Amino acid sequence: MPWAQRMSTLTPSQNLVGDLALRHLDAAYNLGRWLLGNDADASDAVHDAFVRATRAADTYAGGNARAWWLAIVRNCCLARLAMRRRERADVAIDQVEGAKGRDAVDALLSGGDADDAERALETAQRRALFARHVAGLPIEFREVLLLREIEEFSYREIADLLQLPIGTVMSRLSRARALLQAALGAATREEVKHGL
């Protein structure tokens, strides 16, 4: 593969970008996984981003390097999402999540006493439900929320990363939080009603 051959003569800036990508590979993958909703697409998008970042290494103009890298990851995710829409390949957002949640519940239920199992079940259910609510947010709200709460970027950094005015970042963040709080509030009321 020509790419692999070219890698043997990395420029210093490509080496730096490669290190950067590796150091923030988990963050990149987590962002991709939340934006795309499944493992295969997230892996592909992060790999696309890595290739693109090393090629564009010389265009990096300073500033927050992690934000620069995650912006590339995010753009590759959106490209993949657009491609998926064109192919009409409908992958249910929470398909994998649901299965994982059940596995976790089964694993936790297999040992320990009844109280432990009950508590573990509650935690697993709460987490699965929460993940579903986050995954259910419209993508433009979801990405702002993740960049702020998980990646801890400032408003300015998010605005630069997403190429949006800072006011739009603030209103999307506020909307995302309100939507999620409302969803969680509704879920809690539902539990109370059913005496859980």
Next chain:
Amino acid sequence: MDCKAARELVPLYFDGELDRATARELEAHLDDCAECRDALVALDALRRALREDAPRHAAPRELRAQVEAELGQHRRRTPRRVPRPWLALAASTALAFLAGGGAVLLWQQQAAPPIAHDLFESHWRALAAASPVDVVSTDRHTVKPWFAGKLADAPLVQDFAEQGFALVGGRLDYAGSERVAVLVYRHGQHLIDVFVLPASVGAAPSASLRDGYALDPVSLGGRPAAMVSDMDATERARFGALLAAAR
């Protein structure tokens, strides 16, 4: 400040985006207004849920292996002798030179004293290693004697699990040619290194930022120390205060 104005500002305050004067005004309002306090608490609960309950997806091993292979990075297993930040520093020097006088201030911010480089390097090396600690323990009574066997002056070791900063363990590293004790804490998904600086290291490094990681000079119960982490400013300040009060 009335409630309507305050409510607009609460998220900005929570995200650390308010200037000091406005933050003080808002705090005065929060002292008197339970409803606005509730709004702040709700934001905190949501953040906590996102950080603790939403799954954090780690990169699959195959993806990491693929990226490493393409970078030809088998060298990563043995730490390189030329630390990465020196390359970054060389680049920023070139940049400052090209950009002329206006960039000198930027250059000075980037060119932290050598000890800061060692501490950032140590933190990154630990993050890349299989385990960030040499002695794993959540019990300070294990960590302290472990250091006592290796350093003339064992550091103060305290667990802050109840405050959300759990002791993970300790390790030894070098700052310049000095052996330093490193206390490792975990806060949510963040790993925090606290470097206990021996007097021979000289002046404590000043606060600096690099690639989203922050170095802050702190006091560990009166002894000079430095903390490296990727937490946000509010959490760093909170942990700094806990360390200062360690007994």
